[in-house]
Amino acid sequence: MKFRFETPIPTQEQQAQFGPIWLTSRTETIEATGRSPIKLSPQAYQILWLLIRMKGGIVTREEILEFLHEDTLESKDLPVSNGEDVKILEIRNALLELVGRRVELETMRREGFRLVLK
Numbered sequence: 663m664k665f666r667f668e669t670p671i672p673t674q675e676q677q678a679q680f681g682p683i684w685l686t687s688r689t690e691t692i693e694a695t696g697r698s699p700i701k702l703s704p705q706a707y708q709i710l711w712l713l714i715r716m717k718g719g720i721v722t723r724e725e726i727l728e729f730l731h732e733d734t735l736e737s738k739d740l741p742v743s744n745g746e747d748v749k750i751l752e753i754r755n756a757l758l759e760l761v762g763r764r765v766e767l768e769t770m771r772r773e774g775f776r777l778v779l780k
Contacts, residue, residue, distance in 0.1 A: 678714040681765050681779040683757070685711055692756050700756045705730055706749040713753075713767065713777045722774035750775065 676687040682694050690707040691699035702710065712729050713721055726746055754767050766778050 678711055680714040680717070680777055682761050683714075683765055685714060687711075692760060694760045697760050700760055702756060703749065703752060705745070706752040706756075709746070709749050710753050713775065716776070718776055718778060720770050720774045720776045725774070 678685045684693055685691070685707065686693060686699070689699065689701070690704060691701050692707075692710065693699040708730060709726055712726065723746065730746075750767065750769075757765050757767060763780050766780060768776055768778050770776060
């Protein structure tokens with residue numbers, strides 16, 4: 663499966679916003695007004711960037727893997743691990759610390775993940 667949308671990983675100073683949070687590409691941080699920025703691991707940052715760019719749309723696990731491993735040509739060659747689950751948990755913890763439950767990363771059973779404003 664090829665990616666269904668163009669969402670390049672930011673390579674220069676760019677920001678992406680979803681509700682009260684925003685990402686800054688240069689520092690790979692998630693931020694909210696009046697709060698200290700939280701540094702994310704590179705893969706967690708990339709996943710959150712993708713989710714923000716989708717503006718609340720569902721992103722499948724396969725799309726996340728393709729996005730993180732864009733140099734892999736065949737989806738059968740994508741790595742199988744629970745590493746993405748660890749990064750999802752990292753994002754959820756950062757969101758909770760930064761804005762409480764105002765923005766949540768939901769798991770859509772058998773579909774994927776999406777960001778939701780509460």
